[in-house]
Amino acid sequence: MKRIILLLSLLLNFVMTAQETRQIQFDEKFKKEYQGSARIEINELKELLHIMIAITEAGLENDDMIQQNGEYYQDVLQHFKKYGNEKIIIKFDSLIKANPLNYVFLTGNGTSYDFKNNQLVANTYYLFPAQSVSGQKITVNPITTYKKEIEDFALTSGFRKFYKAHLPYYKSIISMYHKQANLDEQWKWLEKNFNTKINSYLILCSPLINGFNYTDSYKDKDFKQIVMVLPPIEEEKSLSEKENIVLNTRGMFTEIDHNYVGTPTKKYIKEIEEALKDREKWVNTKQEGTQYYPNPEKVFDEYMTYAAFYLFCVEKFENDQKTLDHAxxxxNQVMKERGFPKMKEFNDGLLAMKKKHPNEKIDDFYPAFIQWLGQL
Incomplete structure (x- = not known):
């Protein structure tokens, strides 16, 4: 199949306060309700947007962007594909063909409106959440622009009935997340090992998400929330139960920890630029997808997110060498395949540094570790 996107994860890189960008607004009621909480949702409007993109020509041709395996995808095609010539579907198709990142601008703003009967009403908290990604910015929420057309499509296609009929399946996806990828455990480990503190987590999932995952950070006054857009939990029949836990924890963990490694990275950006100045050493530039990591900061952060995950595994599976070896x-293998050839050395070096500084936060030995990287 034709590939428009080959990308495993993407960090939305425009994180400012709500007052500056009006991305979000969290009132006292919201903060009280969600302080210390980790929610997993399949949002109704966001699911509609994934379905609409799935039946575009671009979506039908791209199995990285759209998960095309499984019964749910066949249900979507059977129910919605006949509406593929609707004007709004053709418009979405042209937007994604013009710039694949419009996938993020469309789906990432799916929380900015909610269904009330057959109308979309502005969400109280998520005003315009996805404004910038990979250096590209938009100034108008596309859901606002196409609000009437989206409402009409939902009504014409019978989307809300379809969504309601699949609620038991959506609930099973959420249940599997809690079983296979314990977010609370990851959250506690990260806050024990990094200086950054987060108030709330939200995972937005869809059965139609495949390789195009992303995360963002929202802050209003003293309240910070991390939002991750991830596919459902995978269960590989060839893997043991614990190896499946490693697989599924990795997908979530390496999105979460962007928000922890990013702070010290920015603090030591000059040192990182010097240590990783030889791009050809750290990145296989021939590998598709590496263009989304164009500078030493982004390259270092991607290495560090996976290395931090391995440190987590070292602690979690300290009495299970077989599972740890698998992790x-x-x-190392998945990062090499993605175009990051020094993952083994990076992992080994960070583990050695952690053992040398067992009582320190990872932030605290960044300078020593970066200096070591520069000598590789």
């Missing part, structure tokens, strides 16, 4: 091999 080590799989992290």
């Amino acid at each position: 080590y091999y799989s992290v």
Whole structure:
């Protein structure tokens, strides 16, 4: 199949306060309700947007962007594909063909409106959440622009009935997340090992998400929330139960920890630029997808997110060498395949540094570790 996007994860890189960008607004009621909470949702409007993109020509041709395996995808095609010539579907198709990142601008703003009967009403908290990604910015929420057309499509296609009929399936996806990828455990480990503190987590999932995952950080006054857009939990029949936990934890963890490694990275950006100045050493530039990591900061952060995950595994599976070996091999292998050839050395070096500084936060030994990287 034709590939428009080959990308495993993407960090939305425009994080400012709500007062500056009006991305979000969290009132006292919201903060009280969601302080310390980790929610997993399949949002109704966002799911509609994924379905609409799935039946575009671009979506039908791209199995990285759209998960095209499984019964749910067949249900979507059977129910919605006949509406593929609707004007709004053709418009979405042209937007994604013009710039694949419009996938993020469309789906990422799916929380900015909610259904009330057959109308879309502005969400109280998420005003315009996805404004910038990979250096590209938009100034108008596309959901606002196409609000009437989206409402009409939902009504014409019978989307809300389809969504309601699939609620048991959506609930099973959420249940599997809690079972296979314990977010609370990851959250506690990260806050024990980094200086950054987060108030709330929200995972937005869809059965139609495949390789195009992303995360963002929202802050209003003293309240910070991390939002991650992720596919459902995978269960590989060839893997053991614990190896499946490694697989599924990795997908979530390496999105979450962007928000922890990013702060010290920015603090030591000059040192990182010097240590990773030889791009050809750290990145296989021939590998598709590496263009989304164009500078030493982004390259370092991507290495660090996976290396931090391996440190998490070292602690979680300290009495299970077989599972730990699997985690080590799989992290090194997947990163090499993505175009990051120094993952093994990075993993080994960070683990050695952690053992040398067992009582320090990872932030605290960044300078020593970056200096070591520069000598590789």
